Amino acid sequence: MVNKTTATIGYPRIGLNREMKKALEAYWSGKSSLDELLKVSKQVEEESLKDQLNAGIQLIGVGDHTMYDHVLDWTFRLGLIPDRFKQVQNPKDKYFAMARGNKEGLQALDMSKFFDSNYHYLVPELNANSKPSPNFEEFLGEISRAQQQIGKERAVPIVFGPVTYARLARCEGVSVDEMISRLVPAYASLLNSLKSLQVPEVQMHEPGFVLGDAEILQKAAETAYQELAKVQVPINLVTYYDDLGKTYPWVVKLPVQTISLDFVRGDNLSLVKKHGFPADKKLGAGVLDGRSVWKDTGYAAQVIKELEAIVKTSIIVQPSCSLMHVPLDVNSEPSLDSNLKSRLSFARQKISELGLVASGKSDSTANGPGVASSQDLENTLDKSMFSRSEPFSKRRSQQFTVPGGFGTTTIGSFPQTPAVRKLRLQYKKGQVSEDEYQRQIDRHISFAIGVQEALGLDVFVHGESERSDMVEYFGQKLRGFTFTENGWVQSYGSRYVRPPIIYADVSRISPMTVREFVVAQSMTNKPVKGMLTGPVTILNWSFPRKDIPRKQQALQIALALRDEVADLEKSGCSIIQMDEPALREGLPLKKERWNEYLDWAVKAFRLSTVVAAPKTQIVTHLCYSDFQDILEAIDQMDADVLTIENSRSDDAMLRALAKYGYARDIGPGVYDVHSPAVPSTEFLVKKLEGFKKSGIPLERLWINPDCGLKTRQWEEVIPSLRNMVDVAVQLRKAT
Ligand code: GLN
Ligand code: ZN
Numbered sequence: 001m002v003n004k005t006t007a008t009i010g011y012p013r014i015g016l017n018r019e020m021k022k023a024l025e026a027y028w029s030g031k032s033s034l035d036e037l038l039k040v041s042k043q044v045e046e047e048s049l050k051d052q053l054n055a056g057i058q059l060i061g062v063g064d065h066t067m068y069d070h071v072l073d074w075t076f077r078l079g080l081i082p083d084r085f086k087q088v089q090n091p092k093d094k095y096f097a098m099a100r101g102n103k104e105g106l107q108a109l110d111m112s113k114f115f116d117s118n119y120h121y122l123v124p125e126l127n128a129n130s131k132p133s134p135n136f137e138e139f140l141g142e143i144s145r146a147q148q149q150i151g152k153e154r155a156v157p158i159v160f161g162p163v164t165y166a167r168l169a170r171c172e173g174v175s176v177d178e179m180i181s182r183l184v185p186a187y188a189s190l191l192n193s194l195k196s197l198q199v200p201e202v203q204m205h206e207p208g209f210v211l212g213d214a215e216i217l218q219k220a221a222e223t224a225y226q227e228l229a230k231v232q233v234p235i236n237l238v239t240y241y242d243d244l245g246k247t248y249p250w251v252v253k254l255p256v257q258t259i260s261l262d263f264v265r266g267d268n269l270s271l272v273k274k275h276g277f278p279a280d281k282k283l284g285a286g287v288l289d290g291r292s293v294w295k296d297t298g299y300a301a302q303v304i305k306e307l308e309a310i311v312k313t314s315i316i317v318q319p320s321c322s323l324m325h326v327p328l329d330v331n332s333e334p335s336l337d338s339n340l341k342s343r344l345s346f347a348r349q350k351i352s353e354l355g356l357v358a359s360g361k362s363d364s365t366a367n368g369p370g371v372a373s374s375q376d377l378e379n380t381l382d383k384s385m386f387s388r389s390e391p392f393s394k395r396r397s398q399q400f401t402v403p404g405g406f407g408t409t410t411i412g413s414f415p416q417t418p419a420v421r422k423l424r425l426q427y428k429k430g431q432v433s434e435d436e437y438q439r440q441i442d443r444h445i446s447f448a449i450g451v452q453e454a455l456g457l458d459v460f461v462h463g464e465s466e467r468s469d470m471v472e473y474f475g476q477k478l479r480g481f482t483f484t485e486n487g488w489v490q491s492y493g494s495r496y497v498r499p500p501i502i503y504a505d506v507s508r509i510s511p512m513t514v515r516e517f518v519v520a521q522s523m524t525n526k527p528v529k530g531m532l533t534g535p536v537t538i539l540n541w542s543f544p545r546k547d548i549p550r551k552q553q554a555l556q557i558a559l560a561l562r563d564e565v566a567d568l569e570k571s572g573c574s575i576i577q578m579d580e581p582a583l584r585e586g587l588p589l590k591k592e593r594w595n596e597y598l599d600w601a602v603k604a605f606r607l608s609t610v611v612a613a614p615k616t617q618i619v620t621h622l623c624y625s626d627f628q629d630i631l632e633a634i635d636q637m638d639a640d641v642l643t644i645e646n647s648r649s650d651d652a653m654l655r656a657l658a659k660y661g662y663a664r665d666i667g668p669g670v671y672d673v674h675s676p677a678v679p680s681t682e683f684l685v686k687k688l689e690g691f692k693k694s695g696i697p698l699e700r701l702w703i704n705p706d707c708g709l710k711t712r713q714w715e716e717v718i719p720s721l722r723n724m725v726d727v728a729v730q731l732r733k734a735t
Contacts, residue, residue: 003314004353007059008052008285009203009238009260010158010322012347013066014490015044016329019581021494024067034092041067045142048142048148053150055351061203062146064158064322068099068493071121071168072109074160074461078186079133082109083124086728098122099493105405110170111492115207115627116242116589117291117325118499118541120492124169126179140193147197151290156236157194157202163221164208172229174696177220177357184227192232193682201234201257207321208244209251210266212590218250219714229255238285240321242266252278260284261558262320263303264292266590272310277313287357288350293326293487293501293543295345296360297353304357313599315360323347327487327498335485339505346487382488386606388638390614392664398615399640400459400574404732405698406688407458409667411621411643412531412577414448414463415717424468441466442519449523451714455721456729459575460518460528464710470533470579471541472500473512478560480506481542500542502553511689518571527575529619530568532561534580535604541582554604561608569616576608577619578639581707584625598633605637619643619667623707628656635662643667645706651690658695666696670705670724676712678719684727692731 014020023040026032045065052060066073075081076095084106088094093102099122101108109122139157146155166179194202208214209221228235236258237251243266244251252259252275259278261268263286277283285307287300300317307315329348330341345353356363388395401407423444426439448463467473475481481500488496513530519526535557544553561578568576583605588597609618620637623645627634634642646653646668654668670687671679679687691701703724709717 002311002357004306005058005314005316006056006317006358006624007061007156007285007318008057008323008351008354009050009061009205009240009286009318010064010290010324011048011061011351012324012326012489013044013048013064014328014488014496015040015047016332016700017486018488018496020067021496024494028393030097037067041065042145044508045146047145049150051348052351053154055348056355057351058154059156059200059316060146060150060154061322062150063142064153064324067095069120069122070160071114071124071165072099073139074165075109075122075124077134077136077139078165078183079135080124080126080130080302094206113585114169115210116585116587117241118489118491118497118585119325121168125166126166126169126171126174128173130174130179130182132183134186134189136190136193139190140197143197143199145196147199152198153200154519155199156197157628159187159190159202160202161204161206161208161237162224163217164206167208167211167214167217176217180217180220180224184224184511187224188228188231190234191228191233195231195715199233201236203236203238203260204228204256205238205240207238207240209244209247210589211260212245212592214245214247216589217245222250222254225254225256234258236282239288240265240286243268245271245590249275252281256281258282258284258316258366260286260316260318261582262286264299264320269303269306272307277311282314282316283307283311284316284318286318288317288319288345288353289546290319290321290323290350290731291325292546293344293346294546295343295349295353295363296546300353300357301360301362302561304360316599317354319350319354323350323556325489326350327484327489329486332486333484345402361430361545363595364609375554376598377559381555381607386603388610388612388614392638392640395614395640396665399617401699402458402732403735405701406703406728406732408703408721408728409457409459409529409643410704410721411673411706411708412461412464412529412579413467413710414451414461414465415712415714416465416710417714420444420465421468424466438515441516445516445520446523449520449528451718451721452526453524455718457721458526460520460524460526461531462516462528464531464708466516471538472498474533475500475542477509477512478506478557480504480556489598497541502542502545503688504545506553506556506560508563510566514567514571517568517573528573530576531563532564532568532576532578532608533632534578534583534620535561535608536586537580537582537603539604540586551600551604555607558604558608562611564620565609566611569612574615575617575619576609576612576641577621578605579621580605581621581623581639583622583633584627584630587630594630598630602633602636605639610638617641621707627653631656631660631662631727635660639664641665641667641702643669643702643704645669647672647687647706651687651694654691654694654696662696664704665700665702667702667704669702671705671720673707673709673712674706676716678716679723681723681727684723685731688727688731 162183235256238260444465620639
């Protein structure tokens, strides 16, 4: 019989009641001391170890607690501090300056999405001169504390591996391979220190091996791990977020004692079956989905059973990845339906399921509503439901355009002032009646319309003051979504989100945005855009069901939005914007799976929009990433106007679209909405002159900010838009 144990490979680190966020913000604002912050941090860390100890986990991953981001932690520990931060003396000030910049104008490290998750990490900046000058003291202290709390035999340090670290860094003037080799001595010295602490093993987290291009790392990885093996401390090489793909045959042969694989994303099970698993190695089997809120011990038990027939030594039953991607405890949700609750599993529930699965049992097979039909929704729909009745070339002349081009508009939201937030909160708590709430919302709409009128924009928006969040707003109005009260997960640093949970078939109950549109349009003769969040973004920013494919869920949402588009049109709306900022985020890690995703993502967008009559202008908005590698998919969305984040990339996106031959209207962002700075007219003139040279005909260009303005203040928005409009009017073609 194969020996079976349980392990964890990371745990939520924000605290049950968002203790870390509160402590960090108090510290940053000067309301509390560093000691107080450290105290809270230690408490949260201790609590999480206590949870895992109480759940009876045999090998508990430790040392993954963080003040902000674990990748930043390793940059700091490895002493790979970019030069500009060296002037900051105090270590904590330095750390937070790297995370968020500082008042002296130091620019933070760039933030980027961590693999295909919704977590963001701080990108290490490395160059030809980067040499580690490690300091592991604090980390080792953390490990010793954990050992004291939970016992030496149980505490397994979590180390972010050198290959992945270098791969995720921005390396300028130095190759990733070279960087890996420079990192190895630092890691070897760390392993030596951990060895003297008598740890049972060290988890080397190397999710980088699942990336589509990881084959190119083979040589550097082999050399690195041969070197690290010399320390003779047992290493568990931990991979997650996808299967190993082409790297499987050599990764499992690296000189380590244990290989951990993700058995819920990608298809590692087939790889294990096809290539076998080394007889001398232990297998860490990530069978409980660390990125899903659904209980699925039935699946986990089944995979373990299949692995038992293949693995010779030992199987470690564990979550597929760190549990940082799920909320902490279902039991902190008093108002969730109890039947639904019994099918959900957050971090605390998952760790208690590990033992069950290891003992060969399971307590559930279903997840999601459990009444899934296997029919592909696409096949039940007429093909004509995916195409507009006329092509763009025939549509355009029927739609609203600004003579001379450079029509001005915004992306949707206006400042979410304290007054707006307070109003929504009071309404939520039942302190203001629905009537009063709507009356107040209408005043905000009226203000936004007045401002746009005064500034002379061409296409108006109502300002989105009724929306706290572009996904939550729709989730709350649609059937099939539910919400948690305390289900926070870390997006980055002290920013946490509560993704909605899709638990049943999605459908629309009644119109969701028509009232606000009608109110806004009644106040002006300029066209007001209907404002919707697209199906792919709603899906990607929610916890999806697991019993039906994501494609089916996207199409269901699309059908609901399609009705909304039709209703907006009926109410006189002639321009409808369907935002898809998360379109690119959903891309699979491996390129060979991109097409399959893009195919249904584009279909979902079209299904939701093509119902519009030819004279109705469909706008879409993309941001948060670089879209240059999915231009064809963007083209296939068949939107009449594409507004796109562009300003920070120095018009790279616009040039790429021109080169591609993108033949519809484009609204490239002209200024960055993340900065409070007001773009000067000189700056804007340069920008627009640049647009003129892009190769896109002036008539097809729209002028708008990069994204919504909800995080800005009116004091910034008004002068910024004034400059934007002035310059657009000035540089428009004389007609
Ligand atoms: N319409 C949304 C807004 O303006 C778009 C936000 C986004 O792209 N993230 O806020
Ligand atoms: Zn945006």
